[in-house]
Structure formats: C-alpha cells, structure tokens
Amino acid sequence: MTEAPSTLGGLRPLMFSIAYRMLGSVTEAEDVVQDAYVRLQERALAGDVIERPEAFATTVTTRLAIDVLRSARRHREVSAGTWLPEPLPDADDDPAHRVERDETLSFAFLAVLERLGPVERAVFLLREVFDLDYAAVADVVEREEAACRQIMHRARARIADGRPRFEADAARDAALVDSFFAALEHGDVDALADLLADDVVFYADGGGRAPAIRHPIHGALAVARFVAGLVRRGVDMSVHLERTTMNGEPALRVADRGGATLSVLMLHVEGGRIAVLGNQLDPAKLGHLGPVGDLAALVARGGDWGS
CATH class of the missing domain: 3.10.450.50 (Nuclear Transport Factor 2; Chain: A,)
Structure with missing residues (x-):
C-alpha cells in the first residue's frame, strides 16, 4: 500500500529525533528532515510502495545525517574552543520537534557523542536509543551485521568514561x-x-x-x-x-x-x-x-x- 504524503508527515518527529541526536544541531537537523521528507514524498507521489515507512524514513534520515556529519567534522575539529550542541527548548511549539525527551538529548550526552565518528554514532544511536536490531542497523548504515556489532562495542568503549550518569530523583x-x-x-x-x-x-x-x-x-x-x-x-x-x-x-x-x-x-x-x-x-x-x-x-x- 502506498502511503499518502499527508500520512508521511507524521514521520517528521521520528526523523528530527534521529537527525538532532546525530548532529546536535537544530538547524542542520531541520534541513536533513526536509530533504528526507521530500524523498519520501517523491516516492509516494510516484506510486512506489513504501511498505515500512518508519524504516524507510529512518534509513534516509540516518544516511543524510552521516553525510552532513562527515562534512561538518572538519569545521568542528578546527573551531575555537569546545563544541557544544544547539540548545533544544523543551517548550517547542513545532510539532516536528516534539521528540521523546530522555537522557540522550542532554547537552552533556551529545557532547560526549562527539568522540564517535559518523557511522559509529549512527550505529550507537540506532541500537541504543531507537532499539533497532543489528540486522536493521546493518541495513541502514550499509555494513555487515558482524561489523556493526564490533562498531557498537568500540563506540561503547570510547564514550564509557565520559558518558554522564542520570538518576531519578x-x-x-x-x-x-x-x-x-x-x-x-x-x-x-x-x-x-x-x-x-x-x-x-x-x-x-x-x-x-x-x-x-x-x-x-x-x-x-x-x-x-x-x-x-x-x-x-x-x-x-x-x-x-x-x-x-x-x-x-x-x-x-x-x-x-x-x-x-x-x-x-x-x-x-x-x-x-x-x-x-x-x-x-x-x-x-x-x-x-x-x-x-x-x-x-x-x-x-x-x-x-x-x-
């Protein structure tokens, strides 16, 4: 069954949630979401069947974010001082920004994720935050499943000593x-x-x-x-x-x-x-x-x- 463009609009929060965690930038995440959404619309309007819209949106958004992150890393590495993410207001009126709030949105956590390369970051977030199985993660990042397990192991090790702790009090x-x-x-x-x-x-x-x-x-x-x-x-x-x-x-x-x-x-x-x-x-x-x-x-x- 082909998804109507109006139905695909409901995927924007998911796409923003992925893109912002990948990039730590509201403006860059919005650009990625718009680009991904246009691709979804084009497929739908062409009559192509998108059997799993969420999976397709996740794949397109993640791959676009990896490309943006690769081009942005050099600037981040040479910029003066410390890199911090763009603040994401909790009281945001944009429906597309109403992502589920958890520890992985904190500025401290996003700063620690800067230790990871683009693909490492994608594998870590897709597995740890979005709970995709390794087969699905491998499909998104275009790696073998065994390689994704190794990437995940390295990613956890690289951020272990800097990952902030969160307590419910x-x-x-x-x-x-x-x-x-x-x-x-x-x-x-x-x-x-x-x-x-x-x-x-x-x-x-x-x-x-x-x-x-x-x-x-x-x-x-x-x-x-x-x-x-x-x-x-x-x-x-x-x-x-x-x-x-x-x-x-x-x-x-x-x-x-x-x-x-x-x-x-x-x-x-x-x-x-x-x-x-x-x-x-x-x-x-x-x-x-x-x-x-x-x-x-x-x-x-x-x-x-x-x-």
Missing part, C-alpha cells in the same frame, strides 16, 4: 537547581561551590564568533567564582536572566535589553550536585531560539560575558 534535583539559581542571583560564591561537584567542569562554545573561554574550567571553587563573575558582569551590562529548560535539563537564557538571546547556560546534575555546565554563546547556534544579540559589541562596550 526529581525533587532533590529541583531543589538543587533552585538553590543554584538563588546563589547565582546573589553572587554567593561559597553557596555556589557547595552545590557543584568537586570535579565539575564548565565548557563554553563561542564558535569563534563570540567571546568565550577556549579551555574548560575545572573544580567547584574555580567554576563558582567564574559563573558568579559572569552574572556580576552581566548585571553591569543590563542583561536579562531567564530560567528555562533545554534538552530536558535546567538552563539559563541570557538576553540583552531588547530580549535578544546572548547565550544559554545549560546544567547537568549528577549525584545530587551540578556536574557539568555548558555555556552556548555561538550566535550561529542560537538563531533558532529567536533574535540573537550582538555579544561581541556588548563586550566591546565594557563587558566580558563568557570569556
């Missing part, structure tokens, strides 16, 4: 985040340090287009002092701080006087402490959230947000 974590933002608002360095893991890491991604630290900051006291300083300088620049959630985790959107986004600070909680902070300042990775402010110009006038 929502009440405790919510209280922790409330305390963190309260301490941040008051600039209380000691209180902030008490809420951070001893081995906490602060990352920033300016993409070479916004002022940002080039190397991560490690340790509770050092990170506490740094983020408190960021907020203090932000207040001096009259920025607005808005609590929100991105990628299923707490975040802080920083906006200029006109409401344009300057950065998004994302938090990851482990073991009752904040273990990772990621500050996304790259304007090219914030445009999907709305208007983007000119952080470089703001800094030039007497601030230092993120650097």
Whole structure:
C-alpha cells in the first residue's frame, strides 16, 4: 500500500529525533528532515510502495545525517574552543520537534557523542536509543551485521568514561537547581561551590564568533567564582536572566535589553550536585531560539560575558 504524503508527515518527529541526536544541531537537523521528507514524498507521489515507512524514513534520515556529519567534522575539529550542541527548548511549539525527551538529548550526552565518528554514532544511536536490531542497523548504515556489532562495542568503549550518569530523583534535583539559581542571583560564591561537584567542569562554545573561554574550567571553587563573575558582569551590562529548560535539563537564557538571546547556560546534575555546565554563546547556534544579540559589541562596550 502506498502511503499518502499527508500520512508521511507524521514521520517528521521520528526523523528530527534521529537527525538532532546525530548532529546536535537544530538547524542542520531541520534541513536533513526536509530533504528526507521530500524523498519520501517523491516516492509516494510516484506510486512506489513504501511498505515500512518508519524504516524507510529512518534509513534516509540516518544516511543524510552521516553525510552532513562527515562534512561538518572538519569545521568542528578546527573551531575555537569546545563544541557544544544547539540548545533544544523543551517548550517547542513545532510539532516536528516534539521528540521523546530522555537522557540522550542532554547537552552533556551529545557532547560526549562527539568522540564517535559518523557511522559509529549512527550505529550507537540506532541500537541504543531507537532499539533497532543489528540486522536493521546493518541495513541502514550499509555494513555487515558482524561489523556493526564490533562498531557498537568500540563506540561503547570510547564514550564509557565520559558518558554522564542520570538518576531519578526529581525533587532533590529541583531543589538543587533552585538553590543554584538563588546563589547565582546573589553572587554567593561559597553557596555556589557547595552545590557543584568537586570535579565539575564548565565548557563554553563561542564558535569563534563570540567571546568565550577556549579551555574548560575545572573544580567547584574555580567554576563558582567564574559563573558568579559572569552574572556580576552581566548585571553591569543590563542583561536579562531567564530560567528555562533545554534538552530536558535546567538552563539559563541570557538576553540583552531588547530580549535578544546572548547565550544559554545549560546544567547537568549528577549525584545530587551540578556536574557539568555548558555555556552556548555561538550566535550561529542560537538563531533558532529567536533574535540573537550582538555579544561581541556588548563586550566591546565594557563587558566580558563568557570569556
């Protein structure tokens, strides 16, 4: 039976879910989904039988994402500082973005996936997240089934030491985040340090287009002092701080006087402490959230947000 184009539209959330996890980019994922959807429509309108639309959509989307990731890796490798994914708002009104929220959407997890090559990443996600059997994975990535098992084994080993842990204690974590933002608002360095893991890491991604630290900051006291300083300088620049959630985790959107986004600070909680902070300042990775402010110009006038 041939699927009607209107029916195929229901596959967009699945395609976006795959593409975003593969690429860590909302804009690139949207482009991949559109390209994949056009191919689905062309098949349907030509009268071709798509017996398993979900499998076909998964295959086309994954292969397109692999191609995009291959071309993007060189830029990611030579870009200044740390690479972080584009923040994905939890309160997204686009039906195509209503993907199932789980730990594999967290910014910390997506950053760890950068250790994997394009095919490794595809095999890992298709097997681990989308629960495809190895025969189906092999068909998608055009490898032998035995090779996919080996790829999966290597992928798990490569990310094992960096893969973030997730625990189900929502009440405790919510209280922790409330305390963190309260301490941040008051600039209380000691209180902030008490809420951070001893081995906490602060990352920033300016993409070479916004002022940002080039190397991560490690340790509770050092990170506490740094983020408190960021907020203090932000207040001096009259920025607005808005609590929100991105990628299923707490975040802080920083906006200029006109409401344009300057950065998004994302938090990851482990073991009752904040273990990772990621500050996304790259304007090219914030445009999907709305208007983007000119952080470089703001800094030039007497601030230092993120650097």
